[in-house]
Amino acid sequence: MKNKLISLNILFSILKQVVLIEWNYDLQNKLFWAFDCDFDGNDMTNVRMNGETCGPTCSRTTGCTHFAWSKYQDGTCWMKYGVISKTNAKTIQGRGFVCGTVEINDPGNGGPSQNNVLATRHGATEMGACELPRSDYAVNLPVALGNIDSLGYLKFDGKYCGQILRIDCGNGDLDIIVTNSNLGGGLDLYGSTWDLATNSKPPGETRCSVKLTNRNMLKSSGYECFHSTGETNNLYYRNIGLFNTNGKLVVGAKFKGADGAHRGNNGYWAFDGYGTENDQVVFYFQDGSNHAVFLRDCKNGSNKQIWS
Known part of the structure; x- marks a missing residue:
């Protein structure tokens, strides 16, 4: 009987934690957040900032799946990684904590998907604007990345050079590498990429989903x-x-x-x-x-x- 009472108390304590956390939804940044809660471990980085910008910063940061903010050092945002659920949050009463989760929780695959992006076939053989060094690449299917609105957060910028994107143009997921810019366009798929992504359709236009991944461009590990x-x-x-x-x-x-x-x-x-x-x-x-x-x-x- 005593062991049963202990088990019931533990269960009640867990349920009480879940009930006490009242979640809010931020539509603009697509994340859930709440007061008086925290997540243990899996710290990716921490940055001094105010509480209002912690969640949005996490949602824009590759690999950040959840976050916690505290008053430490006048305000510190702890960005975290890994598979998570709101039920993993613990209550921290009376200490001004804020925590939350990014709605698109896909830690192995980087950022959210951009859908219905125009893709065309790129016929050139070249080093491309990114001027990536000759090396032992883990991904060898290139793309010239454009800047049309449907690309959203993936509009071309030098920071995307060498990054790995995952696309689906109707023939299954395919990982490709940003090697060039195609300002004014969408996904300009090099010949090798186009053939695999579209199952060798004739040159023309197609539509794809695309997102940023956390994959490295080289077979080596580390920066x-x-x-x-x-x-x-x-x-x-x-x-x-x-x-x-x-x-x-x-x-x-x-x-x-x-x-x-x-x-x-x-x-x-x-x-x-x-x-x-x-x-x-x-x-x-x-x-x-x-x-x-x-x-x-x-x-x-x-x-x-x-x-x-």
């Missing part, structure tokens, strides 16, 4: 830094990019306190000014985190991959 040019020892000019980031989007870079600049539609950041191989470049991700790389660890990426 990879490349010099865009062969000038790896140039003390006064650097043009470098960070790739193989598991879907994390690079949105900025600094070298010796100076911001890098894009000189083309690619994922490289250019810096003018004196520096040595023992200096570091800090790359900043869309989720608020960053990663520092010594220049000596950046590879020569002047030999470009050719895509067709």
